[in-house]
Amino acid sequence: MRFTILDCYTDEPSGLGVPPYLITYPRYIAGAILKYNRDNIKGNNESNNKENNINQNIDDTQHDYFYLTIDDIRLHKFYNGKIKNTATTNIRIANLSKNYPNIQKILDSTDILIVVGGVQTPGKYLSALPGTLAEISMFIKDLKCLKVLTGPSAMAGEGLFGGRLATQQNTAMLKYGFGLVIPNLEYKFDLLMANNFSEDVQATNMYKFIREQAILGAEIVKQHPQYSEFMIVDVETARGCNAATCSFCTEPVKNAFMLRPIQDVVDECIALARNGIKNIRLGKQADFFSRSPQQIEQMLKAIVDNCKPEILHIDNVNPRFVTEEKTKLVVEYCTPGNVAAFGVESFDPKVIALNKLNADADSTLNAAKIINKYGQVRGSNGMPKFLPGINIIFGLEGESKETQQYNMVNLKHMLDNNIQLRRINIRQVVVFEGTQMAAVGSKFIKKNKKRYWSWRNQIRQEIDLPMLRKIVPNGTIMTGLRTEIHDGNTTFARQIGSYPLCVGIKQKLLLNEWVDIKVVGHMLRSVTGEIVKS
Template identity: 35%
Template sequence: MRSAIIIDGYVDEPAVLGVPPYVSTYPRYIAGTLFLKDFDVRYTTIDEVRKKEQWDSFNEYDVLVIISGVTVPGRYIGGTPITLKEIEKIFSKNKKPFRILTGAVLQNSREVLKNIGADEFVEDFIEYAFETNNYEIKRTVAVEGARIVKYHPRFPDIICEIEVSLGCERKNYCTFCSEPILHKGFSSRPLKDIVDEIEALYKAGVKAFRLGRSANILAYGMEKNSGKVNNNLIYELYNSIRNVAPQLEVLHTDNANPAFIARNYPEIVNALETIVKYNTEGDVLSFGVESFDPYVRKRNNIDGTVEEIDFAIKIVNEIGKVRTRNGIPKLLPGLNFIFGLPGEKKRSYEILYEKLNNYLCDNILIRRINLRQVIVVPETPLWFYSKRKKIKFDHRLFKHYKYLIRNKIDIEMIKRVFPIGTRIKNVIPEYHEGKLTFARPLGTYPILVGIPAHLDKKRDILVVGYGPRSLTGIRADIKISEATMDELMAIPGIGRKTAETIKAKAPESLVNTLLGG
């Protein structure tokens, strides 16, 4: 039997997360394709290759596939995406296998890739293997490839991206967006295909899912409903997922278009209520707001008005900020912003800050605020524009307002979303710094928690403090004798002397009682 190795160098696209703990669709679909071609398939990640110094360890395989592609880079905690130098290093040291490079990296680095050493640059691995890219084939490879997740070094503490749709429902795209470059037109994936894949992953041991790979989850099935929100299909989707994965621990989503919400009101309320009913706590609907400056929005063909965005944020708050018994809202908006777009001026930053401050004053909750500099993706309208005129970006202005937002807006929002005493379940240690363990739960854009104790396995924590984009937590359900002094002193109102007294004289009650739990 022929053998193949897949090295996951990770992807991060507008509608796909693939850096651990996320597992994107790419390695699973590719594995399924190879399984159907009678290959014995193995899977690893670039972090494992680095850790074990395995650069020249893949000559025994017949096929070597590397997945790579970061089009919306961010700050990564669970892993570090592969570099072009590392791709070249692996290919140069493993010349016996047939070497394939695939992923969105091909969209951004064609000229750089000339000397990378691959035998094939593959835009779409499924089409490459089957000479087709229809959902019938994709359905089969998705189910077949589900078992590959067991090879992931973090298994079972992973969250699988589930493809819901391809492309953007808009006809006229934003000037900077790579989604229409990657996927022409909008198409919803058949419901049965989604549910069957989740069932296969669930049986393989996966308990966390993210309905990603979608520019707008609320547009799912709109083609069957005259371009309007398809409440019945969205309900059937969530209900069916819960039926085949009854003991799942995480069911989250990501992108939604605020203008689509405003245009489909009040019918869209049913879809939002369905998500809130069937999802798990801490879910986020990420809105690609990009700018609150009306001129910048019009100049870059960004969908919707500022008033429509305001309306969508308020509606999601009204329906989604209901809290579970752990104290966490079920569904909140997340806002993405891009800086450096044509038409941007100092006033654009001022408008943004004023708007976010108004949300605070109106007690509107925002789960996260993502600030990033524009990336010019080849073949987008912005790319053609940049060929004619240099895109200006004021780094000083960006740093100033980023500081204000992080230290004035973010920290206050986080306090309101995660009040003192909130329980966050199953946080997973990511790294240690001194006496602190930094950990995160699985989910869409999970909150980072600093714990003043050594944590080597996942467990529940209680919120006791805040940073601009993080929390301070202590281990839940531990006895006084088990708590560190640093944990006790992290509890609001408890200093060193009080902590020493508690340690020496308090009964073996739970630390939770100190927070009124």
């Protein structure tokens, strides 16, 4: 049986799978296939060599897989395989997997197409565009294989655009032509094989069941568009949320809170490193600081000692769990340019209370001070070693004109007191079934829709711009940037890592090259730079 894993990219409150990131789902599924082969096929102790077996005949006792991206499908189906020479990079087809040259053979020989997708925290992506259920169904409707949806879309639906109701997972079969919608497929693979993928099954999603899969599936990285130096993998350290109260969040809907065993995390990172991965983000969790300082040091030290990553970053920190001891460990073991994303969402006390948000203004301010105390020092790549970032969501229950005033007062206080914020993510809420916001719906989205862009612009102009001038003043040398896309005669480049700063260079440079730059100007959320000759 031949499986094709179609990566349509994912973005969740905890976890990012939009290139150059590779999220857990394709890795775990690949590992499940390899583990099944190992356990059930006599004499099969080898992983698949994808470069050699595309023409291999697969019988009922053999199972292999291929990895494709939504960009592969778009280029093949929509653009007829032709990439036009345009002044601006077409990010719809910028991320072609290593398997694209054989895409027709792969699709023709596929027995089961496993589609991984789901954007639940919509954002703007520099060099990729996630696929939606509607788009995917249009491209795969004529394929004769069984089509299975998994990933975040199968657990809680998707919402690529803020300020709207989410597309629900139960419409995927009725409206979009999927034969099965299977949440947590990676935990159920053996049972699904037993019933020949005839229906979904119940299974316990305990970490012990995917320990080996995570290690075996690390080999899939070799099929990724940016393998190996330009890609970064998001590694899971926990699921669910230790707070589990925020009105809008899908994490408690998808999973109960559970910490992944530290040795499992370390062993997966070792397997990834052995497969050529140099850049790791411990980002698939709601709160990296939910562990004790001793546990955090055990994990970070083991990864550094055994993997020696070029980039080691984290993501997602609950301000209430920030301590000096934990912060110093991240600064010591991780690489510069690191960011702790705070899910603040609002500084308005009424909004905080009604939506059961996980931090108030005082705890956020205190946490930001601690991280700045140890992380503001500039690192070897030109960026501060470790800074907080803040998420702001508009459209939550209880929002009023006063909400923006609270936001601005607190953000201005941080700016005036040199409490640096690496970035402020601002978006409108997406309403998902199963969350508290489902009962509220779009009431406050509609009420304040006309104010959203002015509120957003005020933060960009009065906070983001002067903050960026503090973090990377003119003359700052930034090293190790990948030239990523063209926009006319401007090249945009970024470092690899968590929330890397975008740099516009007024030259048309070759893409996928490493450059160093000097900062010469500032935009609202990016900087302009000039090439520095080494």
